[in-house]
Every structure is written in structure tokens, then in C-alpha cells.
Amino acid sequence: MNILEQFAHQGDTQWFKIDQIPFGTEKVDKKFIAASERSGSFHALFGDYDMYELAGSFIIETKEDCILNHSLAEHLRDNKLTLDEAQILAKKDHRHTVIPKGIYRVGIQQRFNPRENHRRRITD
Amino acid sequence: MMKENNDEKYLYNSATLNNIRSEYKEVLIDSQIRKEDFEQGVQWLYKNLLHRPKPQIRYCNGLDVDVIRDVKSKKINRLTVENALNRCIDSCIRGKNKWIDDLLLKRVLSEHLHLSHQHTVQDIINGYGKNGINLKEHLARIAYLDFHIRLGDFMALDFSYLKKMYCSGVYYVFFWDDFVLALSNPVIRQDEHGLLHSTVYPAIEWPQGGKAYYIHGREMPEWIFRCYGTDMLYRRFLAEDNEDIRSGIITLVNERIGDKGLLDFLKAELVDEKEVVHHSGYTEVLRLYKSKEKFDYLQDRKGKSGQPYCWSEFTCPSTGATYLIDNSADFKNAIEAAKFLRPSFVPEYLPYRWSHDAS
Numbered sequence: 139m140n141i142l143e144q145f146a147h148q149g150d151t152q153w154f155k156i157d158q159i160p161f162g163t164e165k166v167d168k169k170f171i172a173a174s175e176r177s178g179s180f181h182a183l184f185g186d187y188d189m190y191e192l193a194g195s196f197i198i199e200t201k202e203d204c205i206l207n208h209s210l211a212e213h214l215r216d217n218k219l220t221l222d223e224a225q226i227l228a229k230k231d232h233r234h235t236v237i238p239k240g241i242y243r244v245g246i247q248q249r250f251n252p253r254e255n256h257r258r259r260i261t262d
Numbered sequence: 263m264m265k266e267n268n269d270e271k272y273l274y275n276s277a278t279l280n281n282i283r284s285e286y287k288e289v290l291i292d293s294q295i296r297k298e299d300f301e302q303g304v305q306w307l308y309k310n311l312l313h314r315p316k317p318q319i320r321y322c323n324g325l326d327v328d329v330i331r332d333v334k335s336k337k338i339n340r341l342t343v344e345n346a347l348n349r350c351i352d353s354c355i356r357g358k359n360k361w362i363d364d365l366l367l368k369r370v371l372s373e374h375l376h377l378s379h380q381h382t383v384q385d386i387i388n389g390y391g392k393n394g395i396n397l398k399e400h401l402a403r404i405a406y407l408d409f410h411i412r413l414g415d416f417m418a419l420d421f422s423y424l425k426k427m428y429c430s431g432v433y434y435v436f437f438w439d440d441f442v443l444a445l446s447n448p449v450i451r452q453d454e455h456g457l458l459h460s461t462v463y464p465a466i467e468w469p470q471g472g473k474a475y476y477i478h479g480r481e482m483p484e485w486i487f488r489c490y491g492t493d494m495l496y497r498r499f500l501a502e503d504n505e506d507i508r509s510g511i512i513t514l515v516n517e518r519i520g521d522k523g524l525l526d527f528l529k530a531e532l533v534d535e536k537e538v539v540h541h542s543g544y545t546e547v548l549r550l551y552k553s554k555e556k557f558d559y560l561q562d563r564k565g566k567s568g569q570p571y572c573w574s575e576f577t578c579p580s581t582g583a584t585y586l587i588d589n590s591a592d593f594k595n596a597i598e599a600a601k602f603l604r605p606s607f608v609p610e611y612l613p614y615r616w617s618h619d620a621s
Contacts, residue, residue: 141612146616146621148619149621152608154608154612177481193607195605208621231581232578232580232621233580233621235621247603247604248602248603249588249603250563250572250587250589252572253560254561255561255565257603257606
């Protein structure tokens with residue numbers, strides 16, 4: 139698997155275009171890419187895609203233009219939406235991003251902890 | 263849908279509609295309470311809709327926990343009150359020969375009489391009690407009714423009491439079997455985009471209690487305001503894990519004492535800055551700061567102790583908020599430092615440039 143380019147970010151979620159799905163990754167049900175319990179907000183991809191997990195990151199193969207939304211969980215519930223439909227939701231902080239057909243590895247921006255000398259995911 | 267031959271009645275620039283709009287808009291923003299009107303309305307509500315004796319009424323300029331907790335009688339469920347009022351309002355419209363459901367007018371009034379931040383305020387109120395209703399939230403419905411009554415489309419005998427209660431200036435009402443607590447408007451402070459915001463006072467507050475702090479739409483803990491101006495704020499900023507709170511502190515300091523003040527607060531020096539051109543000409547300035555002071559307990563990414571604090575500065579393209587993200591103090595180049603904060607699977611050689619989108 140090669141990372142081809144630094145593709146897009148929405149908030150602290152970062153998308154990198156890759157050339158293929160790595161061997162041995164585990165396909166998972168669609169889920170939020172990131173969520174904040176405190177604010178009730180989430181980053182999630184909507185549309186036709188397959189999702190895999192790999193070492194704390196996601197591999198996503200989009201089959202069509204999909205919509206990456208940053209929204210509130212209540213909007214999903216109120217509108218009875220699923221992750222299978224490419225829909226634009228009311229934004230929480232970040233406008234939606236169109237993720238075109240392709241294969242991506244998705245991770246979260248990190249923060250270095252100088253007290254413990256290691257990087258970890260940003261929390262919000 | 264009613265068919266009306268006389269189109270002049272329903273022209274949306276009619277004098278009646280304009281009068282309704284301005285009258286109810288004033289009610290929406292008015293913080294004065296007309297006690298006599300409110301009491302007449304509540305008395306009618308209890309007697310005619312809730313079938314209870316006249317309650318005792320108390321007025322409050324805030325959410326006083328002691329007052330609410332000390333009420334001994336049984337709470338009336340919010341839905342009980344709402345359903346009773348809804349049935350009364352619906353009966354005014356349905357009980358006539360004509361069914362009126364003018365969706366366009368409803369929308370016009372709803373937009374004009376929109377109560378800002380009502381869900382956030384409701385969350386604060388819910389923390390004190392859930393046995394109440396927001397009167398100002400329903401002004402559009404009362405205005406709609408009033409409009410048709412003035413045009414003679416129907417008559418509603420009890421409308422005057424309904425209107426007195428809703429238009430009394432009371433913002434929120436708590437209901438008990440024999441007691442009512444009437445709450446006035448909260449003070450709401452916003453930024454230029456209509457987001458809850460204040461770097462000096464609570465963004466939502468009542469003088470006698472009940473408040474919440476927000477900076478550009480994000481809720482903040484009270485301690486960042488309480489500690490402002492003391493060394494404690496800087497110490498707690500360094501110890502804070504939550505990036506939104508750290509960003510809020512930066513905004514608070516920045517708005518109150520400017521960029522220079524912010525660097526002073528952080529005791530930081532600018533080490534490097536670089537402009538990066540991303541997709542479609544979107545540019546971003548990456549900055550690298552370090553504190554003058556070094557600390558024994560801080561290490562760089564190679565494990566070497568005795569380092570200063572080091573931050574990479576990013577600006578969110580969507581919100582404009584500035585984020586200072588902790589980084590390893592061995593960096594001297596802003597771009598190399600930013601690369602290090604990408605997910606660990608990203609190789610260092612990959613250029614730092616968003617090729618498609620950033621939001």
C-alpha cells in the first residue's frame with residue numbers, strides 16, 4: 139500500500155489517497171469516523187462505500203461521490219437517515235466535503251505529549 | 263386549504279400582517295413582564311384547561327435552585343400543559359366551517375418570530391426542572407391565530423386569555439399543582455455570525471442564576487473566565503487535554519488583549535512560519551512557537567528532557583478558530599513540525615499539501 143497524496147481534512151479527520159486496499163484489513167460495518175460524546179457531534183461518510191479498519195485508522199473505498207459530514211447525532215435521528223445515502227446534513231462546525239471515487243486511508247490528527255514523549259490522537 | 267376569492271385579504275404586505283409582525287416581534291424581544299396579563303392568562307389556563315384552582319405565582323429573574331427545590335406540591339408534566347394548550351388552539355381553527363392551514367403564512371411568521379438559541383437555553387433550564395414550557399417559543403402560532411381572528415376568519419372566545427399569557431413578556435413558566443414560577447428573558451450574547459459568544463460574560467445568563475459560557479458557539483467551562491488574569495489560567499491551559507477548551511482560552515486571551523498579549527500569555531516566541539498553498543489556491547500559514555522557558559519534565563520526540571513547550575499553530579478553515587497543538591520542541595521548521603502531527607501511518611516524505619479540500 140502506498141500513500142499517493144495528502145487529500146483532504148475535515149476538522150481533525152485527515153484523508154490520504156492510497157493505491158490499494160492493504161492485504162489482511164478487516165471489513166467493518168459503516169460507522170462514524172470520529173465522534174464527540176461531549177458535543178454530540180460526529181464526522182461520518184455518507185454514500186456507497188466499503189469500510190475497513192487497520193491499526194487505528196480506516197480504509198475507505200468509495201464507489202461513488204460520497205459526502206463527509208460534520209453534524210449532530212440528533213439530525214440523523216430526526217431525519218431517520220443512514221450512512222448509505224449520500225446526503226448533505228446540517229453542519230455543526232465544518233462544511234461538508236465531497237469524497238470522490240477512490241481508496242483512502244483516514245486517520246486523526248495527532249498531538250505530541252511532551253510529558254510522555256509520544257503522539258496521540260487529538261480529543262475534542 | 264381555504265379558497266379565498268378576495269385576494270386582498272391574504273396579501274402578505276397587508277397592514278394586518280405588518281401590524282401582527284411588529285407587535286409580536288416586540289413581544290419576542292421585550293424583557294418587561296406584564297404581571298396582570300400573565301396572571302389573568304394563567305388563571306384561565308388553570309381553571310379552564312388544567313381544571314385546577316388558581317395557583318400562587320412567583321416571578322423570577324433567574325433559575326434559583328433553592329426556589330425550585332423548595333416547592334412542595336406536585337409538578338405538572340410539561341406535556342399535560344402543552345397538550346391542553348394545543349387542543350385549545352386547534353379548536354379555534356378546526357371548530358369552524360372553514361379549515362385554515364396557510365403554510366406560507368405560518369412559515370413567514372415562524373421565520374420572523376424565530377427564538378434564537380432556544381435549544382441551548384432549554385438545555386440549561388432542563389438542568390433545573392422539566393415541568394415547564396417556553397412561552398416565547400410559540401409566539402408564531404399565537405400570531406397566526408391572531409392574524410386570522412383580526413381578519414374575521416373565525417372567533418375564539420378564549421383567545422384574549424391565551425394571548426395575555428403568551429404575550430405577557432414571560433419567557434418560561436414552570437408549573438406545579440398550585441404554584442407557578444415565571445421566568446424572564448435570559449441575556450444572550452452572540453458574535454457577528456449569530457453564534458453564542460462572549461469573552462467577558464456568560465453568553466447566556468439570567469441575573470439571578472442560570473448561565474452558560476460560550477466562545478464562538480462552543481461551550482466553555484466557567485473556570486477559564488474565573489482564572490483569566492491570573493497565572494492559574496496559564497497553568498491550567500498547559501494541563502488541559504481538550505483542544506476546544508484550549509482553543510477557547512486562546513480566543514479569550516486574544517480577543518481581550520490581542521495577538522501580542524496572546525504570545526505573552528503563552529510566554530512564546532515565533533520560531534518559524536511558512537505559507538502553504540493547498541488546493542484551488544487555498545493558502546494556510548503554519549506557525550511554530552516555543553516558550554522561552556524550558557522545563558525538566560518536558561521531552562522532545564527523541565526523549566531528550568529539559569525542553570520548552572512547543573506548539574504548531576493551525577487555523578480551521580471553517581470556523582477561523584486558532585488551534586495550538588503541542589509538538590516536539592526539536593523542530594525548527596513549521597512545515598516539518600506540522601507533518602509530524604499527521605497520523606502515524608503517513609510517511610515524512612509526503613508533502614504537506616491538501617490536494618482536494620480542507621474544512
